[in-house]
Amino acid sequence: MIFRAVPVPNCLFSRVRHSFSAGRNTGDFYRNRLCLNVIHGGILDRACFYAMIKGRNVQQNHHLLGGFMNMPKHLSDSTILNNDVRMPWFGLGVWKATEGGEVERAVRTAIELGYKSIDTAAVYGNEAGVGQAIKDSGVAREELFVTTKVWNSNQGYDTTLQAFEESRNKLGLDYIDLYLIHWPVKDKYKETWKALEKLYRDGSVRAIGVSNFQVHHLEDLMQGSEIVPAVNQVEYHPRLSQRPLHDFCRKNRIQLEAWSPLMQGQLLNNPLLIEIGEKHGKNPAQIILRWDLQNEVVTIPKSVTPERIAQNADVFDFELSSEDMERIHALNLDQRVGADPDNFNF
Numbered sequence: 424m425i426f427r428a429v430p431v432p433n434c435l436f437s438r439v440r441h442s443f444s445a446g447r448n449t450g451d452f453y454r455n456r457l458c459l460n461v462i463h464g465g466i467l468d469r470a471c472f473y474a475m476i477k478g479r480n481v482q483q484n485h486h487l488l489g490g491f492m493n494m495p496k497h498l499s500d501s502t503i504l505n506n507d508v509r510m511p512w513f514g515l516g517v518w519k520a521t522e523g524g525e526v527e528r529a530v531r532t533a534i535e536l537g538y539k540s541i542d543t544a545a546v547y548g549n550e551a552g553v554g555q556a557i558k559d560s561g562v563a564r565e566e567l568f569v570t571t572k573v574w575n576s577n578q579g580y581d582t583t584l585q586a587f588e589e590s591r592n593k594l595g596l597d598y599i600d601l602y603l604i605h606w607p608v609k610d611k612y613k614e615t616w617k618a619l620e621k622l623y624r625d626g627s628v629r630a631i632g633v634s635n636f637q638v639h640h641l642e643d644l645m646q647g648s649e650i651v652p653a654v655n656q657v658e659y660h661p662r663l664s665q666r667p668l669h670d671f672c673r674k675n676r677i678q679l680e681a682w683s684p685l686m687q688g689q690l691l692n693n694p695l696l697i698e699i700g701e702k703h704g705k706n707p708a709q710i711i712l713r714w715d716l717q718n719e720v721v722t723i724p725k726s727v728t729p730e731r732i733a734q735n736a737d738v739f740d741f742e743l744s745s746e747d748m749e750r751i752h753a754l755n756l757d758q759r760v761g762a763d764p765d766n767f768n769f
Contacts, residue, residue, distance in 0.1 A: 505651060510568055510678065512722070516724060523552055539567055542656075551594070571601075598626070599629070631652065654679075655672055655677050655679055657682065660686040679720045681715050684724055685724055
């Protein structure tokens, strides 16, 4: 979305400002026709609009403006990465899905339901099954978005290039949509990134990024690099909302993506999420996944159960209010279920 800054009558500034100062929630704001026309019509640029709003923090501003402008409404909707490649907001993760029949059935089910994005990794050991399911789906390759990752033991320039070819061959694809460094292995990830830059320049991948990188890893990587990562895939859920990292990624046009968005099932009995779910006629998993999307975080819940794969994607027919969003944010405890990117040994 490109914003055009053009002269705006003072009366419009005044009335739009009033809609915020009146304390309207997100849903009210979206339904306010004047505000909708002002913003959706591209009359204000982001900086001008943010400067106009008083008494709200950056996160709330982003829910109201940025979140609305990019609000996904369908399973096939995409965000635009910093290199103009479109990446679906919603996808299927296949971590722990067994190679062969299990992963193939999961991927085929997802594609039949309208999923466009599949996320795998070399270390998952199921790239061949993912590739077979894509082949069997009959869906045109260009309609799908496939992510895989280089594992830690293969990091380094030459070994990464070799690992990429192995992944591509297992997947049976001519190109990969997104290739990620799986973890920030000390003294290796910068050389690994150079290999990813080469793959990108050669046209073997459409976008490159990282996974499990903290702010200091990103800052270090970006120093002297030719390409800014398009994506940072990290553990992200209501118990680990990572706001400083998210803000850094927004500032540098790095798309945040959530792995383990449901905290490996640990949040499904949370009373607050159950309460909000009952209000919207949704289950806690759907509330969390909708929270991801309204935070402009790409999300890839993992499941091999057809019913769950379908339920997870049923999150495009409702909106969480700003109050709902902040109550969920308040669940944050900086609590991980996965490894700490600053302290791992694999």
